Amino acid sequence: MTTVLDGKQTANDLMIALKQTVDELKTKGVTPGLAVILVGEDPASAIYVRNKHRRADGLGIRSLQISMPKTTTETELLNKIEELNEDPTIDGILVQLPLPADIDEQKVIEAIDPNKDVDGFHPMNVGKLWTNMPQVVASTPYGIMTLLDHYHIDVTGMNAVIVGRSNIVGRPMAALLLNHSATVTIAHSKTKDLAKVCAQADLLVVATGRAEMITADMVKPGAIVIDVGMDRNAEGKLVGDVNYAQVAPIASAITPVPGGVGPMTIASLMLQTVELAKRRVHADA
Numbered sequence: 001m002t003t004v005l006d007g008k009q010t011a012n013d014l015m016i017a018l019k020q021t022v023d024e025l026k027t028k029g030v031t032p033g034l035a036v037i038l039v040g041e042d043p044a045s046a047i048y049v050r051n052k053h054r055r056a057d058g059l060g061i062r063s064l065q066i067s068m069p070k071t072t073t074e075t076e077l078l079n080k081i082e083e084l085n086e087d088p089t090i091d092g093i094l095v096q097l098p099l100p101a102d103i104d105e106q107k108v109i110e111a112i113d114p115n116k117d118v119d120g121f122h123p124m125n126v127g128k129l130w131t132n133m134p135q136v137v138a139s140t141p142y143g144i145m146t147l148l149d150h151y152h153i154d155v156t157g158m159n160a161v162i163v164g165r166s167n168i169v170g171r172p173m174a175a176l177l178l179n180h181s182a183t184v185t186i187a188h189s190k191t192k193d194l195a196k197v198c199a200q201a202d203l204l205v206v207a208t209g210r211a212e213m214i215t216a217d218m219v220k221p222g223a224i225v226i227d228v229g230m231d232r233n234a235e236g237k238l239v240g241d242v243n244y245a246q247v248a249p250i251a252s253a254i255t256p257v258p259g260g261v262g263p264m265t266i267a268s269l270m271l272q273t274v275e276l277a278k279r280r281v282h283a284d285a
């Protein structure tokens with residue numbers, strides 16, 4: 001029997017407990033504050049930002065949604081970040097990616113106060129993660145670890161293969177799995193004999209952005225398969241990077257798309273915003 005790792009349900013369960021924590025923080029005079037900046041009109045980004053706002057709202061987190069036009073200059077964006085860095089009511093700052101092409105993404109990420117960098121993308125937080133002293137961790141890999149934990153899956157000693165080397169998913173995923181004592185391989189578009197590498201995996205995490213590219217022959221029977229992809233297939237249907245129909249029957253556990261990793265990404269953002277806000281209680285005490 002294959003276990004479907006239900007990210008939607010898990011996220012809902014976690015948010016019930018988190019609401020209590022937020023309520024407790026409020027009795028101590030701290031309302032967690034999250035600022036989400038969206039530059040331009042990318043329709044998918046607009047949906048994700050709206051979903052983040054809804055989740056925050058439901059928890060009682062103060063969520064500041066800042067929409068800036070696609071004509072925004074890099075300087076204007078940096079000034080806005082500076083303003084939020086200085087705002088004591090804001091615990092977490094996030095700039096929705098991707099940014100318009102004429103804005104330097106790395107420069108923007110590095111402008112965020114590392115202590116408010118709720119996405120964990122700032123080099124200081126990346127460094128802390130890779131030295132196994134994580135402060136804030138990228139939401140998608142953090143959500144995947146939380147989902148595995150929720151299903152009592154211990155990755156210690158597992159052969160973990162990650163397909164994809166992005167700063168948002170692949171790299172931080174590798175660091176987290178290594179910190180949890182998995183044996184980690186990062187595969188990517190230049191990897192030789194990808195099918196053979198994937199077929200060695202006890203845990204396969206796929207984040208390539210290529211619709212249904214992981215087929216049954218690339219998966220070891222009994223493997224745990226985590227699909228980070230959100231792609232459209234030829235019929236325009238939302239699918240993952242894994243061919244679910246082929247792979248689900250041979251996997252021991254698998255995430256669906258939608259309803260797997262995506263909801264956990266947003267849940268992680270909420271969990272870490274509240275963690276950042278908790279430090280305000282200690283600072284004020």
Ligand SMILES: Nc1nc2c(c(=O)[nH]1)N[C@@H](CN(C=O)c1ccc(C(=O)N[C@@H](CCC(=O)O)C(=O)O)cc1)CN2
Binds near residue numbers: 095097
């Ligand atoms: N600053 C950031 N930008 C981006 C991040 C990020 O973590 N920080 N990640 C992605 C987008 N993303 C969150 O921002 C995100 C994407 C998708 C989902 C989600 O819940 N997906 C649903 C399906 C949605 C659909 O129907 O289209 C699911 O998987 O069930 C949540 C968050 C890039 N940018």
Ligand SMILES: [Mg+2]
Binds near residue numbers: 099104
């Ligand atoms: Mg860019």
